[in-house]
Amino acid sequence: QVQLVESGGGLVQAGGSLRLSCAASGSTFHLSAIGWYRQAPGKQRELVATISTGGTTNYADSVKGRFTISRDNAEKTVYLLMNSLKAEDTAVYYCINVAWRPSSATPLVIGAWGQGTQVTVSS
Numbered sequence: 001q002v003q004l005v006e007s008g009g010g011l012v013q014a015g016g017s018l019r020l021s022c023a024a025s026g027s028t029f030h031l032s033a034i035g036w037y038r039q040a041p042g043k044q045r046e047l048v049a050t051i052s053t054g055g056t057t058n059y060a061d062s063v064k065g066r067f068t069i070s071r072d073n074a075e076k077t078v079y080l081l082m083n084s085l086k087a088e089d090t091a092v093y094y095c096i097n098v099a100w101r102p103s104s105a106t107p108l109v110i111g112a113w114g115q116g117t118q119v120t121v122s123s
Helices: none
Strands: 003-007 010-013 018-025 033-039 046-051 057-059 067-072 077-082 091-099 108-110 117-122
Touching: 003 091, 018 033, 018 091, 018 117, 033 067, 033 077, 046 067, 046 077, 057 067, 077 091
Parallel strands: 010 117
Antiparallel strands: 003 018, 018 077, 033 046, 033 091, 046 057, 067 077, 091 108, 091 117
């Protein structure tokens, strides 16, 4: 099982950018699809973006055109580049191993949630 650690969060002004990193340990990272999720205060955790082992990406409608997920298998890292940030992007961001199931709108989460990284966007 892949172990993942998030980093890169911080405080940024609206319209700014941040790049989050999800560093993996273990030998099966290249076989693992990864998802970024976020949870804002008082709200449920929501899916932000996923990337498959082959690099296929999916995004929530709320971040399409602003966020880009990518992976570097050699570095065992998945990135989330966030541009044009809005106050409503403020949340704790988590990465986790996922698996897409046939005919399912959402992926299956595999493993335990980490500590996440806080992103705060000031308006």
